Amino acid sequence: MSETNYFRLIEAYFEGSISPAEKVLLDAKINSDPLVKAEFNLQQNIINGISNSRKLALKSRLASIELPTTTGILSGSSVKWLAGTVAGVTLFGTILYWSLISLDNNIKPIDLKMDQKIVFRNETTVGFPILMEKKNKELKDNILSNSQDKSDKEGEKIAVESSEKVITAKVQPQSLMSFEDDIIFTDQRDDDELKSIDSRDIAHNRADKTEIEFLDPINNSENFNYRYFNSKLYLYGDFKEMPYQIIELNDKGKKQLFLSHNKEIYIIHDNTTEITELRKIQDDMLKMEIQLIVEE
Amino acid sequence: MKLTDKQIIENIKLGDESALDYLYKQHYKMMLRMIIRNNGTEQEALDIFQDALIVFWQKAMDINFELSSKISTYLYSVCKNLWRKELERKKKFEESDKEESEYNQLESQEMVKIIHECINELGDSCKQILSYHYFDGLSMDQIAKKMGLANSDTAKTKRYKCKKRLDDLIRTRYKASDFLD
Numbered sequence: 001m002s003e004t005n006y007f008r009l010i011e012a013y014f015e016g017s018i019s020p021a022e023k024v025l026l027d028a029k030i031n032s033d034p035l036v037k038a039e040f041n042l043q044q045n046i047i048n049g050i051s052n053s054r055k056l057a058l059k060s061r062l063a064s065i066e067l068p069t070t071t072g073i074l075s076g077s078s079v080k081w082l083a084g085t086v087a088g089v090t091l092f093g094t095i096l097y098w099s100l101i102s103l104d105n106n107i108k109p110i111d112l113k114m115d116q117k118i119v120f121r122n123e124t125t126v127g128f129p130i131l132m133e134k135k136n137k138e139l140k141d142n143i144l145s146n147s148q149d150k151s152d153k154e155g156e157k158i159a160v161e162s163s164e165k166v167i168t169a170k171v172q173p174q175s176l177m178s179f180e181d182d183i184i185f186t187d188q189r190d191d192d193e194l195k196s197i198d199s200r201d202i203a204h205n206r207a208d209k210t211e212i213e214f215l216d217p218i219n220n221s222e223n224f225n226y227r228y229f230n231s232k233l234y235l236y237g238d239f240k241e242m243p244y245q246i247i248e249l250n251d252k253g254k255k256q257l258f259l260s261h262n263k264e265i266y267i268i269h270d271n272t273t274e275i276t277e278l279r280k281i282q283d284d285m286l287k288m289e290i291q292l293i294v295e296e
Numbered sequence: 297m298k299l300t301d302k303q304i305i306e307n308i309k310l311g312d313e314s315a316l317d318y319l320y321k322q323h324y325k326m327m328l329r330m331i332i333r334n335n336g337t338e339q340e341a342l343d344i345f346q347d348a349l350i351v352f353w354q355k356a357m358d359i360n361f362e363l364s365s366k367i368s369t370y371l372y373s374v375c376k377n378l379w380r381k382e383l384e385r386k387k388k389f390e391e392s393d394k395e396e397s398e399y400n401q402l403e404s405q406e407m408v409k410i411i412h413e414c415i416n417e418l419g420d421s422c423k424q425i426l427s428y429h430y431f432d433g434l435s436m437d438q439i440a441k442k443m444g445l446a447n448s449d450t451a452k453t454k455r456y457k458c459k460k461r462l463d464d465l466i467r468t469r470y471k472a473s474d475f476l477d
Contacts, residue, residue, distance in 0.1 A: 014430075046466060047430050049411035054427035055350050061313060062320050062346045285326055292372060 006036050010043050210246055210257070214239065224278040228257070228268050235259075236275065245294050260294045301367045308356040311432065311442055316349050323368050327375045336379060344382065348374040357432050407470070414465040422458035429455050 009026045012018040018026065030037045211232045218225050224237035233246070244261040246268075257268040259278065265287050266278040281287045299307070299318060307315035324345055331341035351374050355361050363370065415423060424443060428434040436448035436455070445451045 042466070042470070045407060045411055046462065049408065049415055050426045050462075051431045052408070053412065053415045053423065054431040057427075058313065058316065058350050058353065059346045062316060062349060063342070065317055065320055067321070067324055067342075288366075288368060288372075289326055289329065292369075 006033075007039060010036075010040050013040075014043055014047055210248075212246070218275060224261075224266065225275050226259075226268060226272065226278050227275055228270060228272045233257075233268065234275075235278075237278075247290055247293060258290055260290065263291070265290045301363065304367060305356050305361075305363060308353060311428075311434070311438075316353060319349055319352070319367065319371070320345070323371055326368070326372065330372065330375060331379050334379065335383075340379075340382070344375055344378045345371075347378055351378075354431070354433070357434070410469050411466060414462055414469070417465055418458060418462060421454075422461065425451065425455050426458055426462065 006026065006029055009018060009022050012022065013026060026036075026040075030040050213232065213234045215234060215236045217223075217237045222238070224235065224239070226236065227234040239261060242262050244259060247258045247260060247265075249256045249258070255270070257270070258281070259266040259268055265281045267281060268278070269276070281290070299315075304315050304319065324342070327345040327348070328338060328341040331344055332338060336344070348371050352367070352371060356363075415426075418426070421443065425439060428439045428442065429436075434442065436451040439455070440446070440448050440451040443451070445454065
């Protein structure tokens with residue numbers, strides 16, 4: 001076969017019309033004839049050049065689209081929602097309380113690595129601990145009477161604490177860092193990069209543990225309820241022993257807990273001393289991002 | 297107007313580039329958060345997301361393309377993989393012999409520059425037809441419709457002439473033997 005025919009084969013190769021037999025022939029020639037190989041490389045570069053030219057055109061089209069300049073955590077709808085939560089908590093709490101928390105958190109760099117461990121104290125339990133009906137009833141009575149008689153608060157506390165020994169679990173919130181090569185990321189950081197991340201990033205960064213206690217549903221309702229107080233989470237409802245995860249988003253010391261259960265994400269507000277219904281996240285973007293974090 | 301995933305893919309298959317604009321505006325916040333959280337800058341994040349959209353554009357153009365998840369999930373995965381590759385590339389560059397790598401890069405950049413200049417010397421219709429054929433993978437029939445040509449044969453002839461012109465332009469500046477190793 002003449003060289004011209006090989007050039008025709010090269011053209012057919014890039015058109016996608018080359019037959020298997022012709023491809024074998026061309027491969028052999030490319031390996032043995034440097035000129036044919038050079039022509040093949042040239043054509044390859046031309047096709048790549050055409051593709052790159054088109055990519056550049058599409059990219060410049062996208063780059064010309066005006067986007068809001070603030071892209072940090074404080075710009076999205078989910079963030080507005082988070083900010084609202086924080087504002088609510090601030091009203092509920094005291095300025096002094098937040099000052100102390102913020103002082104505490106300002107000195108901590110973002111920890112991009114974190115493990116999650118779920119360790120049930122009762123090792124025979126898998127998933128959600130099985131509850132002791134009697135203890136739950138006592139506890140529920142205590143909690144429900146709480147809103148009516150504030151003087152019972154101390155008694156309730158004692159009841160809650162006494163039940164811990166049987167049905168509690170310790171959870172460390174999962175890291176937001178999503179790639180396997182976390183170490184590469186941390187190694188590559190320099191101080192400037194860290195500063196820019198500190199100023200606008202979100203990360204899981206809770207060093208302490210969230211203690212969880214599972215209780216029977218309130219009035220046999222199918223809804224899930226909770227109380228979150230002093231880093232202890234009381235969950236009410238039939239969780240059907242399905243896996244769950246507690247996720248914490250941390251932005252400049254403002255933390256927000258979420259519960260992931262049965263493909264749904266629920267929000268957990270800090271310092272919710274009253275029994276409150278667990279609300280599903282409505283913001284699709286936030287929900288999807290948390291789900292992706294959970295899946296990873 | 298909110299578009300469904302199905303509508304977006306249909307629009308892309310028709311070559312409607314505004315579908316990309318829509319996806320860009322719709323999902324950039326999530327992609328930015330993910331990349332910035334993983335040590336990227338805002339500019340890098342936008343760059344990666346634009347690349348991810350172009351990957352999606354090419355995939356969606358394929359007749360055999362079937363989306364098995366939501367577009368946002370697909371884009372998120374592509375972004376994640378592209379960003380991972382970018383970090384690996386950065387790391388390799390830091391570890392490699394920078395002088396040698398810069399020399400090779402310059403040589404290859406020179407070749408790319410010449411090819412790019414020659415492409416720009418072609419008229420717009422030639423650039424379009426070659427892009428639609430080699431990048432978007434459109435059929436001659438689709439190209440004919442998109443460019444208002446009489447039929448697929450006309451498109452085929454035009455494509456052939458444009459490619460030949462480009463080859464000739466490049467050959468006046470480079471011989472194939474210049475690409476010998």
